[in-house]
Amino acid sequence: MRFRIRPVETTFYDLFAESASHLVDGANLLAQVLDPDVDRTALAEQMRDAEHQADETTHKIVKRVNSTFVTPFDREDIYRLASSLDDVMDFMEETVDLIGLYEIKELPAQFAAQVEVLQRACQLTAEAMPRLRTMKDLEEYWIEINRLENQGDRSYRRILADLFGGGYKSLEVLKLKDVVDSLEHAIDALESVANTVEQIAVKES
Template structure:
């Protein structure tokens, strides 16, 4: 299905939103180094999250004021909300690292953020091609594969933090951070599934 250009601003807004999410994931990756100024990076990420909210509000405003939308209004809401949820989780993960004063992270956390980074890259690229949504099957298949990879990494991380190497308080802090990162990965899968559903409806 090739979407007609009824109101092409939606495509531009989704592309901008996904690029913003990718920027947020990049900042989270930057903050993994325990020597980094995480508080300063967190402030930058809050600004990115704020820009994301602006994109979301603009998409909603456009839906409410546009007579004919490029695909179902409900799907536009869901896709916009899904991208917003991912960025919220990314921002929350770094915020927890700062609030909990987390120092060195288990090495597997880097693997989890690498998955986030790849999913963000794929999503940003896919959102630039929403006009031809039926040609994005490689995107949602790969994001689903990445989510399965992240599940394995997450389980290994749980095994590490519950191994006895960390005290109970540190375990609690690390698990909160890791759970939130895992939620962000799940969010990318949700976005990919929404795109797939849009393609199926239009086929």
């Protein structure tokens, strides 16, 4: 029988919950690009601020794991989870930044569906992080994230079909594809978070 000493302090769990809460905020900010009247310059600044706050939380996690003798689960998994959470915010910030830089006025029809997937996946991730304390009731989370990622893939393919269907100018296609690729990467990163949580739960069970 294997015995595992678990630290009493809960800092890591709190920090992961904090990190995931940043994602909810970021996804809600990103959703504002769907409003044609939104000030996208101001929105991009807000997203940069949100991304910096998320970075600070990631740095706190890394600093904590480097100074803690006994961690609640494997150090490599802590690094991987923190990095995947950080990747989600980075891609969301990139999406908003590109929309502003490219001065995109109209987004593809399926873009809103992608944003909905992102928002839902971020919310589920935020709800799941506190459950790392007990490693219980997490299976439904990663199953639903996988389903949402598949749904996002279908929307992504429809967007690409629309972009290359002849209704856009070549330069518009390149710009819009950069934007939808960034959003797709954010959704993929959320699946990486869920996969890491699943691996941790399996190891700790």
